Amino acid sequence: MSARRCLSLALAALLAAAGPAPVPPARPEPTFEAVRPGVVLRFPRDHGSHPRFRTEWWYVTGWLDGLDRPVGFQVTFFRHRPGTDPRNPSRFAPHQILFAHAAVSDPRLGRLRHAQRIARAGFGLADAATADADVRLDDWRLRRAPDGRFLARVAADDFGLDLAFAPTQPILLQGQAGYSRKGPKPSQASHYYSLPHLKVSGTVRIGGRAQRVTGRAWLDREWSSTLLDPRAVGWDWIGINLDDGGALTAFRVRDARGRALWTGGSLRDRAGRLTVFGPRDVAFTERRRWRSPRTGAVYPVEHVVTVRLPGGVRRFPIRPLFDDQELDSRAGGGPVYWEGAVRTDGGRGYLELTGYGEALKL
Numbered sequence: 001m002s003a004r005r006c007l008s009l010a011l012a013a014l015l016a017a018a019g020p021a022p023v024p025p026a027r028p029e030p031t032f033e034a035v036r037p038g039v040v041l042r043f044p045r046d047h048g049s050h051p052r053f054r055t056e057w058w059y060v061t062g063w064l065d066g067l068d069r070p071v072g073f074q075v076t077f078f079r080h081r082p083g084t085d086p087r088n089p090s091r092f093a094p095h096q097i098l099f100a101h102a103a104v105s106d107p108r109l110g111r112l113r114h115a116q117r118i119a120r121a122g123f124g125l126a127d128a129a130t131a132d133a134d135v136r137l138d139d140w141r142l143r144r145a146p147d148g149r150f151l152a153r154v155a156a157d158d159f160g161l162d163l164a165f166a167p168t169q170p171i172l173l174q175g176q177a178g179y180s181r182k183g184p185k186p187s188q189a190s191h192y193y194s195l196p197h198l199k200v201s202g203t204v205r206i207g208g209r210a211q212r213v214t215g216r217a218w219l220d221r222e223w224s225s226t227l228l229d230p231r232a233v234g235w236d237w238i239g240i241n242l243d244d245g246g247a248l249t250a251f252r253v254r255d256a257r258g259r260a261l262w263t264g265g266s267l268r269d270r271a272g273r274l275t276v277f278g279p280r281d282v283a284f285t286e287r288r289r290w291r292s293p294r295t296g297a298v299y300p301v302e303h304v305v306t307v308r309l310p311g312g313v314r315r316f317p318i319r320p321l322f323d324d325q326e327l328d329s330r331a332g333g334g335p336v337y338w339e340g341a342v343r344t345d346g347g348r349g350y351l352e353l354t355g356y357g358e359a360l361k362l
Contacts, residue, residue, distance in 0.1 A: 032081065032225035035189045037179040043171065046193070047144055047221070049128035049135070051096060054225040055080050058135055058142055060152060060165065061239065061350035062200055062217030063341060071204070071213075072105035072321055072341025073161060074350065075152045077135040077142050079121075079128050096121035098128060100137050101329055102154040102161065105341045106206060111324040112339075113206070115156030116332040150198070150219060160210070163202035165217050167195055172247060172268055175276065180222075182253055183229035183262050190224035194239065196247035196268075216241045218349060229262070231255045234337075234355015236284055238305060238318060242347040245270040248316065250282050250305050254355065260284075267307060267314075281308040290323040297326070297357035299338040316344045318351060 033052040050056055061074045080097045099118035106113060117137040119126040128135045133144040140154045150165040172194045174180045180192035200215035218239045228235075237251040250265035263282035268274045288302035303318040325340025338353035 034187065035179065035191055035224050037176055039179065039191065041173065041178045041191065041193060044132040044144065047133035048130045049079055050223045051081060051130065053223045056223030058133065059220040060217055062215050063348050064200065064204060064213040064215040066213040067211060069107055070321060074103050074339055075142065075154055075161060076101045098126040098137050099332055099334065100140050101327065102156065103327055103339065104159045104206065105321055105325050107322045110322060112327055113159045114327055116329050118332045158207065160205035163200055165198035165200055165219065168197045168199050171195055174249060174266055175264065181262065181264060182227050187226050188229050190222040190227055192222045194249060195219040197241050197245065228253060232261055233359040237352040238349060240344055240347040240349035244346065250307060252282060252284050267309065275309055277307060292326045295326065295328065295336050295357050297336060299353050299356050318342050318344055
């Protein structure tokens, strides 16, 4: 018998005499706060971050005027709380992750100008304040000024945005007073509010040239811990500033076969009357699709969105500013989705299409 064999048998005997090896204690999972109906949203506090929830975002979209062509833009900051051991005292532990996307929809280029950032919170590099809106990631920032305007600044190699968004209408609480269902179970929900018809002013830099712009924008705020049904692969969403002062929100959450698992949204008319849509009050009818030459994903870029109102059914044909408004954020660990400026009869806004290349993971 070799020396190695003898040593192996001796070690096995010692381990058997010592009994089974101790099982290390399970790593405690973080506890995420749940979205509940009846929670009263309070401002300016709820403009700020909600770090006990798993995910939230500050999402600004709009159309810019003052150039020689119509241009759309979006600026989105995300905060995500990963499944990190909450007892880990290290400053390097990623207890909160911040990432941001910004894009300009320029029909002259025919595709998006896009940039992104990602960092763990801390070290003076990234943070999301809790008392009011103030999210920053390196030199990118979105905050609410003392005069009530939201201020956004992002800088990329081929574009930059330095914009102010002045509210012209009251906050629009989506769903039931800010509790917005996204699926069949009550837990599949978010706290959700919007600020439509923001008055835009500032500068945009495209191709090395900075120009003064005005326009209209839309701010969406959502936070949640369990947003989607397990069968969901993505969603379609529109936010439209209507020319008469009204504001239309509509969305559907889809399964792998393209069927609606849930729909919702609202319409606040020019007189301020709010209609909240139930799960049978919204329908998206596809009119035309576009295939991305880069990813192969096929997106329904034209729809007719039908909503049921107290006075009857109303239809909104949705048409893109141009087809190729696909945003590929995989370099920063994000998804591929379509995010673009759209028109309807009597309004302009933004359309978001997720889960068409692959299922969206939140």
